[in-house]
Amino acid sequence: MSEKHIVKILSTDTITHDVKRFEVEKPQGYGFIPGQATEISIHKAGWQDKRNPFTFTSLNEWDHLEFTIKIYDNQDGVTHQLGLLQPGDELILHDVWGAIQYKGAGCFIAGGAGVTPFIAIFRQLHKEGLTGNNKLFFSNKTVADIILKDEFTKMLGQNFINTITQENAPGYDHRRIDEAYLKDMIRDFDQHFYICGPDLMVQTVQQALKNLGSPESVITVEI
Known part of the structure; x- marks a missing residue:
C-alpha cells in the first residue's frame, strides 16, 4: 500500500526570483536518503490528485522536511498553486523514491x-x-x-x-x-x-x- 501523509506547511520563503523554500511537518518515522524525492499534491479541492515529484532538501536528522521548488507562474499547475500557499496550508506526501544518491566522490x-x-x-x-x-x-x-x-x-x-x-x-x-x-x-x-x-x-x-x-x-x- 502506498504511503500518504497530510502535513502542514510551517514556513515559506523566497530563494531566487522563481524558487521558494517550503518547510513542512515531518511525519513520525518518515525517512529518506539524501537525493531522494517524493510526490506532493496540495490538500485542497481540485488539487489532491495532481501529484508532482519534488526532492527533499532537508537532512534526515532535521525535525521538519524542506523542499526547494521552482515556481512556474506562467502556467496554472501544481507549482503555481504551491507558490500561493501560506503557513498552515496542507500538502499530501506520498512514497519516497529516487535513484540519485551518493555512491562516491x-x-x-x-x-x-x-x-x-x-x-x-x-x-x-x-x-x-x-x-x-x-x-x-x-x-x-x-x-x-x-x-x-x-x-x-x-x-x-x-x-x-x-x-x-x-x-x-x-x-x-x-x-x-x-x-x-x-x-x-x-x-x-x-x-x-x-x-x-x-x-x-x-x-x-x-x-x-x-x-x-x-x-x-x-x-x-x-x-
Missing part, C-alpha cells in the same frame, strides 16, 4: 532546478566533513537563476563551477555543458558522475560522458 552536473537532489547530498557531506574534492558544475540561464549560490560556495569553494548560458557575466563560464566543455574541464572520466536537469540536457551529458570514455556504471541519473 565525483562530479555533479546540474541544470537549473535539477540541482535540488544535490542540495541534501552536499549538506550531508559537508556536515560529515566529507565534501573532499567533489565538484558541482551548475548551468543556469542567468546569474539570478543560481539556487543557493552562497551556500554552495561555502560548502565547495572553487569546486562550485557555474556556467551561464544566456548572459555573459564576469567571473562565470559562458558555455553549455556539452562534450567539448566536459573535455576541457574534467580529466578523469572513470570517477562517479551524477546528472540532473532538463531531460535533453541529461541525455546530452550522459552521451557526452560515454563518448569521453565513462563506463555506464559510474553515471547516475534519475530513472
